[in-house]
Amino acid sequence: MIRTMIVDDEVWVCKLICNIIKWEDFGYTVVKQAYNGNDALQAIKDLKPDLVFTDIRMPGLDGLELIKETKACGLTTKFVIISGYSDFGYAKTAIDSGVLGYLLKPVEPEDLSVLLEKLKTELAADHPSNQKQMLDEQLKKSRRQYREQFMYNYLITSPKLAPGFSLGQFNEEFGSAFESGNFQVFQIILDQKGTSSSDLNHIVLQSITEQWYEHMKPICFDACVIRTNMSVICITNYASAMEKQIRMLAEEVFHFCCERVPHIARYQVTLGIGDIVCSFRELPHSFLSAQNAVRARISLGTGQIIDLSESNSEPLCASEIFTERSRSLLTRFLNHAQSHSAQETVEEIFAELSRNNVHNHPGTVFQLAQLFLDALYSCLANINIDYGRNHPKKIAEQEIESMHSIAQLKQYLADLLGSAAMQNSPGRGKNTSVVEIMKAYIDEHYKEDISLKDLAARVYLNPKYVCELFKKETGVNFTDYLSFKRMEKAKLFLLDPRYRVADICGLVGYNDTKYFSKLFKRMIGVTPSQFRKLHC
Numbered sequence: 006m007i008r009t010m011i012v013d014d015e016v017w018v019c020k021l022i023c024n025i026i027k028w029e030d031f032g033y034t035v036v037k038q039a040y041n042g043n044d045a046l047q048a049i050k051d052l053k054p055d056l057v058f059t060d061i062r063m064p065g066l067d068g069l070e071l072i073k074e075t076k077a078c079g080l081t082t083k084f085v086i087i088s089g090y091s092d093f094g095y096a097k098t099a100i101d102s103g104v105l106g107y108l109l110k111p112v113e114p115e116d117l118s119v120l121l122e123k124l125k126t127e128l129a130a131d132h133p134s135n136q137k138q139m140l141d142e143q144l145k146k147s148r149r150q151y152r153e154q155f156m157y158n159y160l161i162t163s164p165k166l167a168p169g170f171s172l173g174q175f176n177e178e179f180g181s182a183f184e185s186g187n188f189q190v191f192q193i194i195l196d197q198k199g200t201s202s203s204d205l206n207h208i209v210l211q212s213i214t215e216q217w218y219e220h221m222k223p224i225c226f227d228a229c230v231i232r233t234n235m236s237v238i239c240i241t242n243y244a245s246a247m248e249k250q251i252r253m254l255a256e257e258v259f260h261f262c263c264e265r266v267p268h269i270a271r272y273q274v275t276l277g278i279g280d281i282v283c284s285f286r287e288l289p290h291s292f293l294s295a296q297n298a299v300r301a302r303i304s305l306g307t308g309q310i311i312d313l314s315e316s317n318s319e320p321l322c323a324s325e326i327f328t329e330r331s332r333s334l335l336t337r338f339l340n341h342a343q344s345h346s347a348q349e350t351v352e353e354i355f356a357e358l359s360r361n362n363v364h365n366h367p368g369t370v371f372q373l374a375q376l377f378l379d380a381l382y383s384c385l386a387n388i389n390i391d392y393g394r395n396h397p398k399k400i401a402e403q404e405i406e407s408m409h410s411i412a413q414l415k416q417y418l419a420d421l422l423g424s425a426a427m428q429n430s431p432g433r434g435k436n437t438s439v440v441e442i443m444k445a446y447i448d449e450h451y452k453e454d455i456s457l458k459d460l461a462a463r464v465y466l467n468p469k470y471v472c473e474l475f476k477k478e479t480g481v482n483f484t485d486y487l488s489f490k491r492m493e494k495a496k497l498f499l500l501d502p503r504y505r506v507a508d509i510c511g512l513v514g515y516n517d518t519k520y521f522s523k524l525f526k527r528m529i530g531v532t533p534s535q536f537r538k539l540h541c
Contacts, residue, residue, distance in 0.1 A: 006029070006032060006033060006034040007032055007033045007034070007055045007056055007124075007125070007128060008033075008034060008036050008052070008053075008054045008055045008056070009028065009033045009034065009035050009036065009054060009055065009056045009057070009058065010035070010036060010037045010038070010039065010045070010048060010049065010052065010054040010056070010057045010058070011023060011035060011037075011038045011039070011057075011058050012038075012039045012040075012042070012045040012057060012058065012059040012060060012063075012068075012071070013040065013059070013060040013063070013087065014040055014041055014060060014063040014064060015040075015060075016040055018060070018087075018110075018112075019038040019039075019040065020038075020539055021112065021539065022058060022087075022112055022117070023035050023038065024531075024535055024538050024539050025112070025113075025114045025117065025531065025535070026114050026117055026118055026121075028121075031118070031121040031122065031125070032121075032125055033056070033121060036052055036054055037052055037054065041063055041064065041065055041066070042063050042064075042065050042066025042067060042068070042070060042071045043065050043066050045057070045059065045066070045071055046066060046071055046074050046075065049071075049075055049078075049080065049082055050078060050080070053080060053082065054082055055082065055083065055128065056082070056083050056084070056085065056105070056124070056128070057071075057075075057082055057083070057084050057085070058084075058085045058086075058087060058108070059071055059072070059084060059085070059086060059087065060086075060087045060088070061086055061087070061088045062088075068084075068086055068087075071084075072084050072104065083104075083105045083128065084104040084105060085104060085105055085106035085107070085108060085120070085124070086104050086106070086107055086108070087108045087109075087110060087112065088107070088108075088109065088110065105124055105127055105128070106120050106123070106124055106127075107147075108120060109147045109150075145180065148179060148180045149180070151179065152179040152180065152181060152229060153229060153230075153231050155179065156229050156231060156240060157231045157233065157238070159288070159289065160190070160238070160240075160288060160289050160292040161292075163289035166285075166286055170286075172184065172185070172285060175285070181227050181229075182226055182227040183226060183227050183242045183285060184226040184227075184242065185284075186226060186242060186243055186244050186245060186283075187241075187242070187243050187244070187245050187247075187248060187251075187281050187282070187283065188240070188241070188242050188281070188282050188283070188284065188285060188287065188288050188291060189240075189241050189243075189251065189279055189280070189281045189282070189291055190238060190239070190240050190241075190279035190288065190291040190292040190294075190295045191217075191238070191239045191241070191255050191258075191276065191277065191278060191279060191295060192236055192237070192238050192239070192276070192277040192279070192292075192295040192296060192298070192299050193213055193236060193237045193239075193258070193259065193262060193274060193275070193276050193277075194235060194236040194274075194275050194277070194299045194302070195209065195210070195235045195236065195272040195273070195274060196235070196272060196273040196275070196302075196307050196407075196409040197235075197271065197272055198270075198271055198272060198273060199271065201268075201271050201272075205268055205271070206235065208267065208268065209266060209267070209268055209269060209271075209272065210232050210235070210237055211232075212262075212266045212267060213237045213258075213262050213266060214230050214232055214237055216258050216261055216262060216266070217230045217237065217239040217258055218230055220254045220255075220257060220258050221239060221241055221251075221254060224243065224247060224250065224251070224254065225241050225242055225243045225247075225251070226242045226243060226244070227242050228240065228241050228242070234403075234406075234407075235407065236299070238292070238295070239255075239258075240288065240292075242285075248281065252278075255276065255278065256276075256310060258276075259274065259276040259310055262274050263308070273307035273308045273409065274307075274308060275299050275302045275307050275308065275309060275310075275311065275409075276299075276309075276310045276311070277294075277295040277296065277297070277298030277299035277300075277301075277311050277312075278294075278295060278298055278310065278311065278312035278313075278314070279291035279292060279293075279294045279295030279298070280294040280314055294313060294314065297313055297368050297371075298311040298312060298313050299311065300368055300371040300406070301313060301368045301371065302409055303370050303371055303408055303409060303410065303411060303414060304368075304369065304370045304371075304411060307409050313368065326358065326369060326372050326373050326376055327354075327357075327373060327376035327377065327380060328357050330357060331354045331357050331377075331380075332380050332384075334350055334353055334354055335350065335354065335377070335380055335381060335384060335422070336384050338350045338422065338426060339381075339384055339385065339388070339422075339425060339426050339429055340388070340429070346419075346423075347419040347420070347422040347423035347426065348415070348416075348419040350419075350422060351415050351418050351419045351422060352415065354373075354377065355370075355373070355411075355415065358370075358373065370411055370414065371405070374405045374408075374414055374418065375402070375405070377418055378398060378401055378402065378405070381421070381422065381425060382398050385425055385428075385429075388429060390425075390428055390429060392425055392428065395440065395441060395478065396421075396424070396425075396478050400478075400480055401421060404417060404477065405417070417477070420470075420473065420474065420477065421477070424474060424477075424478065440474065440475055440478045440479060443460045443471070443475060443483075444479075444486070446460060447460075447486065447487055447490055448490060451487065451490045451491050451494060451513065451514060452491075452494075452512060452513055452514040453514065454514070455487060457471060457472055457483050460475075460483065471483075488524065488528065489528065491513040491514055491515070492513075492524075492525060492528050492529060494512075494513050495509050495512075495513045495521075495525060495533065496529070496536065498512055498513070499533055499536050499537045499540070500537075500540060502537075506518065506521075506522065506533045506534065509521075509533065510522075521533075522534075
């Protein structure tokens, strides 16, 4: 057995690493946990472990100093460092110090298992060149993830860069190769034709990501590809002379995705072309134009390349899109001052676009939906209804982003409007909603065999409508919410040693212990037994 020690100033991290895998199955045994560098050094001197997993940043004696002091004592103990995204400078120094491995927080069972298998060979053969190569690869992967995270936040929030910002410093920090030249963003978005699993979505999005890199990396100064929800964003930086070739390659990626990516027949593919800008600082503008292009698919249609820079139309002001009459229609409906249904009210608001001759402007329909949301939440606030507390506006905005037809969008807005009006209906408390009633019923009857039909009967609504309303307002479907509630209750029971796992299974509404354990691990990340070990 390889005698191993875990060092981290956060006790829960130590316990997590000790319990997320069975160390003995890999040929290791954990002989000690230490929660600061000084105690760790003393334990290393006393126990002389073969391997130590240590955090880099700790109060007192940090990870690098611990490695240095251990070597100064003449001990042959080997080290693996554990670090977060912000510790790359420390990580490089540690690699140069000859550590055997590198783990990125949060530590995942799969990553730890793979590393332990590799380390067995390394500890036996002890080849420094192989160690250095493995660590460099791990650091490179982590650095790429950190860069993608930074770039996405930069595109979305458009923060002001520091006055002294330089591409050279950025490249050094993130391992990039950006240069002066053209910058351009492309965005491919997928719209599902039916239902597909998250695993399948992952496979398809990963294939698209690889195509962007394969096509763009060889010809660009640098390219950065980011996956978010159901889209893939490609940031390119290239010489101005390559403009036409870059456009051709982007179109090649689009056609490849439409024809040759596995399982692509389940999706509609749309490519949005961002404007070309001349500096890194202007990248958010290019991203916004690419985003507006894919949003325009709601009126222009999916399955095509959309470049709004080719449109000569001037941007429209909000009052031309969402008129005072539209606002009046919405307000009157919420106050029950007209006989129109929610669907008819939405249709009338959309008809205003045609009357103002602006319905053919690219992106107008999406702008209308955004202004509709603004007006809806504003009107409800004016009559003292906090609609956003249970129906966050951000969730509604995300739903609109996923719409790919006008009919689909109209139906969503009508459902939203109907739900909002229900909160202001006579005889109903202002802070009570249908979904709240459903959630309260689930909270009380979670261990019973609850069906969607039962819930629908309690709120006097159609089961199909209840299903859609619950998903829209909570972000999860009824089955997932019920499972989540049961798992939360199961965690509380697991903290009480009087209950066996088989007992808890029945207490939260399941008859099959094996199925319960499997579902618990999928949702919580560990088995019920592992959860109990971690917390008891």
